[in-house]
Amino acid sequence: MGRRSTGNVPELVERAREGDARAVARLISLVEDASPLLREVMAGLAPYAGNAHVVGITGSPGVGKSTSTSALVTELRKAGQRVGVLAVDPSSPFSGGALLGDRVRMQDHALDRDVYIRSMASRGHLGGLSWSTPQALRVLDAAGCDVILVETVGVGQSEVEIAGMADTTLILLAPGMGDGIQAAKAGILEVGDVYVVNKADRDGADQVRRELRSMLALAERSGDDWRPPIVKTVAAKGEGLDEVVAEIGNHREWLASSGERDVRRLRRARDEVEAIAVTALRERWGDVHGRSELDELAGAVVAGDTDPYAAADRLLADIGEGLTAT
Amino acid sequence: MGRRSTGNVPELVERAREGDARAVARLISLVEDASPLLREVMAGLAPYAGNAHVVGITGSPGVGKSTSTSALVTELRKAGQRVGVLAVDPSSPFSGGALLGDRVRMQDHALDRDVYIRSMASRGHLGGLSWSTPQALRVLDAAGCDVILVETVGVGQSEVEIAGMADTTLILLAPGMGDGIQAAKAGILEVGDVYVVNKADRDGADQVRRELRSMLALAERSGDDWRPPIVKTVAAKGEGLDEVVAEIGNHREWLASSGERDVRRLRRARDEVEAIAVTALRERWGDVHGRSELDELAGAVVAGDTDPYAAADRLLADIGEGLTAT
Numbered sequence: 164m165g166r167r168s169t170g171n172v173p174e175l176v177e178r179a180r181e182g183d184a185r186a187v188a189r190l191i192s193l194v195e196d197a198s199p200l201l202r203e204v205m206a207g208l209a210p211y212a213g214n215a216h217v218v219g220i221t222g223s224p225g226v227g228k229s230t231s232t233s234a235l236v237t238e239l240r241k242a243g244q245r246v247g248v249l250a251v252d253p254s255s256p257f258s259g260g261a262l263l264g265d266r267v268r269m270q271d272h273a274l275d276r277d278v279y280i281r282s283m284a285s286r287g288h289l290g291g292l293s294w295s296t297p298q299a300l301r302v303l304d305a306a307g308c309d310v311i312l313v314e315t316v317g318v319g320q321s322e323v324e325i326a327g328m329a330d331t332t333l334i335l336l337a338p339g340m341g342d343g344i345q346a347a348k349a350g351i352l353e354v355g356d357v358y359v360v361n362k363a364d365r366d367g368a369d370q371v372r373r374e375l376r377s378m379l380a381l382a383e384r385s386g387d388d389w390r391p392p393i394v395k396t397v398a399a400k401g402e403g404l405d406e407v408v409a410e411i412g413n414h415r416e417w418l419a420s421s422g423e424r425d426v427r428r429l430r431r432a433r434d435e436v437e438a439i440a441v442t443a444l445r446e447r448w449g450d451v452h453g454r455s456e457l458d459e460l461a462g463a464v465v466a467g468d469t470d471p472y473a474a475a476d477r478l479l480a481d482i483g484e485g486l487t488a489t
Numbered sequence: 490m491g492r493r494s495t496g497n498v499p500e501l502v503e504r505a506r507e508g509d510a511r512a513v514a515r516l517i518s519l520v521e522d523a524s525p526l527l528r529e530v531m532a533g534l535a536p537y538a539g540n541a542h543v544v545g546i547t548g549s550p551g552v553g554k555s556t557s558t559s560a561l562v563t564e565l566r567k568a569g570q571r572v573g574v575l576a577v578d579p580s581s582p583f584s585g586g587a588l589l590g591d592r593v594r595m596q597d598h599a600l601d602r603d604v605y606i607r608s609m610a611s612r613g614h615l616g617g618l619s620w621s622t623p624q625a626l627r628v629l630d631a632a633g634c635d636v637i638l639v640e641t642v643g644v645g646q647s648e649v650e651i652a653g654m655a656d657t658t659l660i661l662l663a664p665g666m667g668d669g670i671q672a673a674k675a676g677i678l679e680v681g682d683v684y685v686v687n688k689a690d691r692d693g694a695d696q697v698r699r700e701l702r703s704m705l706a707l708a709e710r711s712g713d714d715w716r717p718p719i720v721k722t723v724a725a726k727g728e729g730l731d732e733v734v735a736e737i738g739n740h741r742e743w744l745a746s747s748g749e750r751d752v753r754r755l756r757r758a759r760d761e762v763e764a765i766a767v768t769a770l771r772e773r774w775g776d777v778h779g780r781s782e783l784d785e786l787a788g789a790v791v792a793g794d795t796d797p798y799a800a801a802d803r804l805l806a807d808i809g810e811g812l813t814a815t
Contacts, residue, residue: 202796205798209793209796210793213791213793297797298797429787429788430787432786432790433783433786436801436804437771437774439801440774440804445763457759457763458755460758460762461756464758465758467535467539470528471624471758472532472765473528475762475765475766478762483809
């Protein structure tokens with residue numbers, strides 16, 4: 164791959180800003196591949212990001228996330244919004260088939276110039292969000308998306324991770340999934356901004372809503388005054404999505420007027436900067452001179468020759484004078 | 490709390506090694522409270538840890554983890570083993586009640602001098618393992634436990650976390666829990682060393698075993714040659730636990746003979762040392778002069794004045810000359 168196929172970064176950024184889908188795709192690939200050009204890409208995008216509203220979409224397998232995401236795209240397009248979709252796939256080989264099937268529905272939008280759709284592998288985090296998701300969000304943001312939907316499979320941590328990255332977090336439930344119990348376990352009561360009971364034409368939808376409402380009333384949500392609405396949808400028929408879009412809009416207005424938007428974005432940037440710095444340090448510790456310093460220290464801990472704190476002190480001393488693990 | 494109630498660390502360690510349950514409890518409390526004495530505690534324990542076999546026990550809510558843990562303690566005591574139990578509770582207020590009920594069964598062992606039982610709150614990690622679990626393991630280890638059982642609620646990440654800390658990971662399933670599907674999602678196929686189908690007197694137990702067996706045959710397990718057995722139990726009646734103990738023993742022997750035990754312990758120590766060092770750096774970045782350096786950099790990223798990589802470089806430059814995020 165020579166200079167021609169990689170492309171010139173400032174030119175790619177310029178073309179992405181003009182709505183060139185291939186330039187957008189190329190930039191996201193650079194992000195995914197952790198290209199050596201990544202720093203230059205991020206520096207080039209920095210002045211243009213910060214306008215898109217990021218909507219996280221999560222829920223247990225089977226609640227209809229992909230169908231809902233696709234129906235939401237349709238609804239947002241009706242309103243003239245430019246839409247980005249990041250589908251973060253679980254890494255498990257077992258679910259590949261099913262998701263591939265779901266993805267096909269997205270092809271309704273494949274020819275729409277104002278919709279960018281991208282599947283990302285979630286490396287390292289089981290079922291969770293890829294480390295590169297925040298950077299891919301920045302690409303779509305700089306490319307002029309008004310709304311970016313991030314769809315992820317809900318298994319444990321990922322609801323919380325997505326809530327950390329999104330302006331508005333949508334939690335999907337459906338009747339007959341045993342979600343009443345799962346809800347409390349997975350922490351979804353604390354992180355949702357809008358709750359959607361999908362497959363609402365099935366038995367039990369009202370019960371799911373009632374149960375959720377009473378649990379939300381009891382949940383300890385960190386002192387905000389947003390009362391998350393519960394919307395019923397039948398995504399496969401496109402029903403109720405207008406209301407979901409309206410509630411996303413309400414939440415967006417609340418975020419802006421309450422100052423919570425800035426709080427969330429600051430937190431997001433903080434997490435991202437910190438993760439980059441920590442990753443750099445991990446690489447340094449993990450491989451300095453062939454055999455890593457960290458391995459040697461870990462060996463001393465296993466042998467009982469030192470303890471983990473003293474070992475951590477040694478790691479820290481390696482990077483800076485006077486640093487200790489206290 | 491003056492010096493008297495805290496106790497003298499070398500003396501506490503000495504008493505814990507002699508089997509004094511109160512000294513063990515006190516040391517774990519120092520760990521849990523992140524006491525200023527923590528470093529001294531860890532240094533004091535270092536020469537005496539490394540003998541216990543750590544068994545992680547995980548599975549979805551309702552499979553009978555606590556009952557199984559208690560029955561395992563009974564079985565291990567029959568074999569004359571000194572046993573430690575760390576029960577890592579989920580932080581969700583909703584499940585507190587149910588777990589409290591389970592805990593009661595543990596009181597069968599409350600008067601046994603050779604059983605240490607301790608519940609730990611899982612702070613910060615939703616449903617996952619407490620950051621202080623490895624340190625509490627070291628206390629029980631140094632106190633002469635032959636086997637330490639770590640019981641945790643299985644929601645997403647925690648199976649993987651516990652597998653990182655345990656020598657042998659037990660995955661519990663039960664008929665009628667929809668675990669067949671959950672199995673693939675949560676990554677339990679990759680991390681279990683021994684699988685237990687509990688409530689085996691119920692309909693569907695054989696089907697769960699069959700399904701699990703065929704999924705395990707397909708799973709991409711990192712190139713080890715241990716073939717995880719599947720054991721059927723009825724923990725409430727104490728049935729099948731002898732076989733579980735036997736399989737734990739088989740796995741323990743395999744770990745030793747294959748060299749995998751050392752690999753796992755080295756990795757565990759590595760993760761622990763790294764986590765301590767990273768936590769120290771996070772604290773430093775998070776609060777330097779009232780308003781934190783990280784907050785200022787995050788603000789510049791949000792404003793588009795800089796990008797996350799350049800911001801990470803600034804963080805790194807603060808701790809050491811010439812460090813960059815590449």
